[in-house]
Amino acid sequence: xxxxxxxxxxxxxxxxxxxxxxxxxxxxxxxxxxxxTEFETFAVxxxxxxxxxxxxxxxxxxxxxxxxxxxxxxxxSLNFPLRxxxxxxxxxxxxxEYEKRRKDHISHFILRLAYCQTEDLRRWFIQQEMDLFRYxxxxxxxxxxxxxxxxxxxxxxxxSAEEKKSLKDKLITSSYGLSGITVEEYxxxxxxxxxxxxxxxxxxxxxxxxxxxxxxxxxxxxxxNDFRTRLSKALAMTARSLPAVQSDERLQPLLSHLSHxxxxxxxxxxxxxxxxxxxxxxxxxxKSFPLCMRHLHKALRENHHLRHGGRMQYGLFxxxxxxxxxxxxxxxRSEFVKGKVDADKFDKAYAYSVRHMFGKEGKRTDYTPxxxxxxxxxxxxxxxxxxxxxxxxxxxxLLKQKLQNYKVSPSGINQILELVKGMHYQLACQKYFELxxxxxxxxFSLNHPNQYFTESQKLLGGGLEIKKEVDMSQRSQExxxxxxxxxxxxxxxxxxxxxxxxxxxxxx
Amino acid sequence: TAGxxxxxxxxxxxxxxxxxxxxxxxxxxxxxxxxxxxxxxYFQNREFSFTLKDDIYVRYQSFTxxxxxxxxxxxxxxxKIDIGAVYSHRPSQHNAVKSGTxxxxxxxxxxxxDMTDYDDVxxxxxxxxxxxKCWTLMTIAIRILDRALxxxxxxxxxxxxxxxxxxxxxxxxxxxxxxxxVAARSAVAEYLSLIKGGEETVRKVVLSDPIHPFINHxxxxxxxxxxxxxxxxxDILGSKESVDKVLALLPEDILSFPVVLxxxxxxxxxxxYQSNFTILSEIMLQYCYPRLDVNVSKGVNHLLKSPFSIHPxxxxxxxxxxxKELNTFDPFExxxxxxxxxxxxxxxxxxxxxxxxxxxxxxxxxxxRRRIRDYKRTSLAxxxxxxxxxxxxxxxxxxxxxxxKSDLQKDF
Numbered sequence: 001x002x003x004x005x006x007x008x009x010x011x012x013x014x015x016x017x018x019x020x021x022x023x024x025x026x027x028x029x030x031x032x033x034x035x036x037t038e039f040e041t042f043a044v045x046x047x048x049x050x051x052x053x054x055x056x057x058x059x060x061x062x063x064x065x066x067x068x069x070x071x072x073x074x075x076x077s078l079n080f081p082l083r084x085x086x087x088x089x090x091x092x093x094x095x096x097e098y099e100k101r102r103k104d105h106i107s108h109f110i111l112r113l114a115y116c117q118t119e120d121l122r123r124w125f126i127q128q129e130m131d132l133f134r135y136x137x138x139x140x141x142x143x144x145x146x147x148x149x150x151x152x153x154x155x156x157x158x159x160s161a162e163e164k165k166s167l168k169d170k171l172i173t174s175s176y177g178l179s180g181i182t183v184e185e186y187x188x189x190x191x192x193x194x195x196x197x198x199x200x201x202x203x204x205x206x207x208x209x210x211x212x213x214x215x216x217x218x219x220x221x222x223x224x225n226d227f228r229t230r231l232s233k234a235l236a237m238t239a240r241s242l243p244a245v246q247s248d249e250r251l252q253p254l255l256s257h258l259s260h261x262x263x264x265x266x267x268x269x270x271x272x273x274x275x276x277x278x279x280x281x282x283x284x285x286x287k288s289f290p291l292c293m294r295h296l297h298k299a300l301r302e303n304h305h306l307r308h309g310g311r312m313q314y315g316l317f318x319x320x321x322x323x324x325x326x327x328x329x330x331x332x333r334s335e336f337v338k339g340k341v342d343a344d345k346f347d348k349a350y351a352y353s354v355r356h357m358f359g360k361e362g363k364r365t366d367y368t369p370x371x372x373x374x375x376x377x378x379x380x381x382x383x384x385x386x387x388x389x390x391x392x393x394x395x396x397x398l399l400k401q402k403l404q405n406y407k408v409s410p411s412g413i414n415q416i417l418e419l420v421k422g423m424h425y426q427l428a429c430q431k432y433f434e435l436x437x438x439x440x441x442x443x444f445s446l447n448h449p450n451q452y453f454t455e456s457q458k459l460l461g462g463g464l465e466i467k468k469e470v471d472m473s474q475r476s477q478e479x480x481x482x483x484x485x486x487x488x489x490x491x492x493x494x495x496x497x498x499x500x501x502x503x504x505x506x507x508x
Numbered sequence: 509t510a511g512x513x514x515x516x517x518x519x520x521x522x523x524x525x526x527x528x529x530x531x532x533x534x535x536x537x538x539x540x541x542x543x544x545x546x547x548x549x550y551f552q553n554r555e556f557s558f559t560l561k562d563d564i565y566v567r568y569q570s571f572t573x574x575x576x577x578x579x580x581x582x583x584x585x586x587x588k589i590d591i592g593a594v595y596s597h598r599p600s601q602h603n604a605v606k607s608g609t610x611x612x613x614x615x616x617x618x619x620x621x622d623m624t625d626y627d628d629v630x631x632x633x634x635x636x637x638x639x640x641k642c643w644t645l646m647t648i649a650i651r652i653l654d655r656a657l658x659x660x661x662x663x664x665x666x667x668x669x670x671x672x673x674x675x676x677x678x679x680x681x682x683x684x685x686x687x688x689x690v691a692a693r694s695a696v697a698e699y700l701s702l703i704k705g706g707e708e709t710v711r712k713v714v715l716s717d718p719i720h721p722f723i724n725h726x727x728x729x730x731x732x733x734x735x736x737x738x739x740x741x742x743d744i745l746g747s748k749e750s751v752d753k754v755l756a757l758l759p760e761d762i763l764s765f766p767v768v769l770x771x772x773x774x775x776x777x778x779x780x781y782q783s784n785f786t787i788l789s790e791i792m793l794q795y796c797y798p799r800l801d802v803n804v805s806k807g808v809n810h811l812l813k814s815p816f817s818i819h820p821x822x823x824x825x826x827x828x829x830x831x832k833e834l835n836t837f838d839p840f841e842x843x844x845x846x847x848x849x850x851x852x853x854x855x856x857x858x859x860x861x862x863x864x865x866x867x868x869x870x871x872x873x874x875x876x877r878r879r880i881r882d883y884k885r886t887s888l889a890x891x892x893x894x895x896x897x898x899x900x901x902x903x904x905x906x907x908x909x910x911x912x913k914s915d916l917q918k919d920f
Contacts, residue, residue: 201695203723
């Protein structure tokens, strides 16, 4: 496999030939040079897409109307190819279809490098890519579907008219939604039953002599199995060539972070610094804090102390919602002093770490508030700790009690516990948001505690002015004529995000 | 009930060595599991497991030759023999293999039908007992599954075996079957499953329109046997308790129909009540349709009782079933180890001469020949013949394939 950025190879064919279909099997790796900037950008954007695919897939029935709508929106905002013809006119100010397909191609291969390393990562990657593929294939017209099959050597035999006639009744009773007329009109494919296991398992297809007789519109299931097999093999092969890639110093940090990447805002730049007063915190903790922070705040108030893990998680969160360094010092000191710590000791021992959080000591790195991923995956709490994610780390019984104390309805609690059982911790927290704010749909995909706060304040019409950072993808649409400047800004932000990821792996 | 001499168990230590020395059909057995020697080391990499006296269980047994198999079995005298998968390496050396690389590669597709799974719908027996009345369930199961595996899935080489006590096994030996993945095996088993639900489920069969051709085929088999089996033999309408069980499967509004409860009429009256046909079909299927354990069929490394092994509780031999004689197959006629050992001891006048002649030949050959003559003198003979025919068919099939291949190669 050749890696982008390593070798130069002339592309002989024209643009049109290389990406002549909006969907592909990713059989051939890309053979061109790309810049490191594009490498990072493409990877992060595809990761965002896959995470959306995952979240939307859990929140809505796959392929239902709402699912399609939500996923469509993600495709547009992230600029991935969906349905259009190659020759279509470039949408005003947007990315051309060719560019979208190129990004699709390259980004897939980059993520293979990041996700081939462990069984869990492979499984996750394959699942999302399959859902993505299923969705895109389903959106193709009939003609495009057939084109795709032919271009990819899926030479499934079509059933002759005579055979169809002799089997007509059997075909009608075995496949959903067929009548005598449709059996005559539609193409049927004869596929070895091993390639159509989903249909065989549920008995939704006619079987004869080891072949499944698949109507044209069902062919997606078959194609998906083929896709999964190919991708699985490819990932295994990629894993073997990975050491060569990892030896490239430019790529190694990017790849090792991608598989844990948080790809949203980092809340490090406080646009609302100083807009919160300490007196507001108690009230805010009940109204706008996610459960983890509400829990930490309560523990701090009750015990007048928090251990290191809790101080970091909560302290950085407070910084993210706008506390200044002075406010933070005042806040922690006043609380600790009520406990076993006198003012002097606080100044000597704890104040340092507060200043450290704000980047005023030591390395002077301005630490970023933890994302949900980080809270869930790293540093699990032990006895006497109050940090972590309650949906992940609390015993379900205790979680239930806590939610009851916070006056969440019994049916709501059940919904949350179901999500917890399915290990969808962020969605459980999102559900908590919806229940405590009395809305049906949170309207956002939760992956950061500060995001929870921001969205909550937005909803409650809070007095704080929250300025959202412009999304990377929006920026790239702003200035098509002058692609270099936005991409530089993109790269800076991308670098920041990647750089901040370093802190992910550094234990304070 | 599945009677067998109660002395069977006590005699096993004496009978088993005799069985393995003189009766077990080793050469056919080896021929089967070598599959024509097409794949290298196929027999050598096959796992066997033995249960020895005092319930000692040993796994990962493997053998390099037929001779070694014989010697080991004669030495260890297993009470039970199971056959597992063909692995990537010799199972007996699996500890020496780098962790993670020792893998199950191939195995026959197997099915296990156990009479205890029908306890909720048979009145004559329960648990490990079987009788001629409920044996019909096995006949129905074999007919339905055999047809489906051949006609729907295109398999050709099926070996049906009586388990020795209360059920039957099916070994699908086609090349394609042996190469199936776990997912494929599970899909085949689910395609063949219609009974869903355990103890808490009352209505275990739910059919929806339109009815799949496979279900229709299965229904026509069930219908052939239903009246005789369910109404007459099982007498499911014969007591209030059992009638209630049937009624429990009907949707509530049906009970307001003027249902005629006299035995035969109720079920023939379905022709008048066409709209109830689905419900009646569901009832018939619930009482008769094969119940298989998906987990047995799913695993590539699953171990299943070997044909020609003994069932320690009954003493009966796990014999192949001749489908041509399925309707007359009687599990109580299947020979026990004591019977065939006894038959072995019966002197035969014409044999004495043959022995003298053969003494001059190579000892092993003589032993082999004697063994071939030996089982032929017993009731085991006809079952080994069934096995022989099965092996012949596979050999012919392999030959046909090789000719096809070489034909293709000769053409440029």
